[in-house]
Amino acid sequence: MTKIRMLVASLAAALVVGLGAVQAQTPIDDGVFVVAMSGEYPPFSMPREDGSLEGFDADVAQALADYLGVELEVQQAEFSGIIAGVQTGRFDASIASHARTPEREAAVRFLDTPYYFGGGQFFAPADSDYDDWMEIVEDGGTFAVDRGGTNQFWLEDNGYGDTVATYSGVPESLQAIQAGQADAIFTNPIVGNQAFQASGMEMKPISGLVFEENAWITIRDGNEEFADMLNEAMEAIRADGTLLEISERWIGGDIVTPPDAE
Numbered sequence: 001m002t003k004i005r006m007l008v009a010s011l012a013a014a015l016v017v018g019l020g021a022v023q024a025q026t027p028i029d030d031g032v033f034v035v036a037m038s039g040e041y042p043p044f045s046m047p048r049e050d051g052s053l054e055g056f057d058a059d060v061a062q063a064l065a066d067y068l069g070v071e072l073e074v075q076q077a078e079f080s081g082i083i084a085g086v087q088t089g090r091f092d093a094s095i096a097s098h099a100r101t102p103e104r105e106a107a108v109r110f111l112d113t114p115y116y117f118g119g120g121q122f123f124a125p126a127d128s129d130y131d132d133w134m135e136i137v138e139d140g141g142t143f144a145v146d147r148g149g150t151n152q153f154w155l156e157d158n159g160y161g162d163t164v165a166t167y168s169g170v171p172e173s174l175q176a177i178q179a180g181q182a183d184a185i186f187t188n189p190i191v192g193n194q195a196f197q198a199s200g201m202e203m204k205p206i207s208g209l210v211f212e213e214n215a216w217i218t219i220r221d222g223n224e225e226f227a228d229m230l231n232e233a234m235e236a237i238r239a240d241g242t243l244l245e246i247s248e249r250w251i252g253g254d255i256v257t258p259p260d261a262e
Helices: 003-023 058-070 079-088 133-138 150-157 170-178 187-197 224-239 242-250
Strands: 030-036 073-076 092-098 118-124 143-146 162-167 186-189 203-205 212-221
Touching: 003 079, 003 187, 030 058, 058 073, 058 092, 058 242, 079 143, 079 187, 079 212, 079 224, 118 150, 118 162, 118 187, 133 186, 143 150, 143 170, 150 212, 162 170, 170 186, 170 187, 186 187, 187 203, 212 224
Parallel strands: 030 073, 030 092, 143 162, 143 186
Antiparallel strands: 092 212, 118 186, 118 203, 118 212
């Protein structure tokens, strides 16, 4: 082999090694874990007086950052735009109570297991004449839902798209009900009950649990090393009781143990 050929071979080998190193990089190699949530989904994420976010999702993000040994940076974003932000790399992850849907699966990578378990339920003001959500449908009424959320998709997919009024989060939905712009809210009962208390509104369920829905952490697709790191971190904080402590702190009970494990 000539010296020129040896030099070319060496450079090619170095390039392969270099590319391998680049591919092995993860978003948190800079020591910062950037996580998105809406800040409008109490008790999962909501603003403090200083503008920072707190809640169940924020504490889960902090627990994962602590396990990974990195700094946490929480960024508030409109719920309907969070998945796109993860997909484009604006955020390292979403911890924003996202349900798993085919559309989202096509855009981002979901971790291996949910981080909490929930569902969807209809609620109306306590003094409402409605005792069943189908009565609202029959009267041509309106349900307030989170814009881009699975409650909106459920109504639309099941033929009730004309009843949908979308808002940025639960607090805005409740304001719409107070203003007479919507008849009821369709939301996670955990979120609903917490938000009702915070707003001082008396609400009543007008259905049972309409569907079961679990919440997942999402990351940008294509980085298996990062996915493995977060899956390991999630299992660790579940196994050592940290996740349950967070659940009891914000929810007052266990929403993190898989139903088939109870």
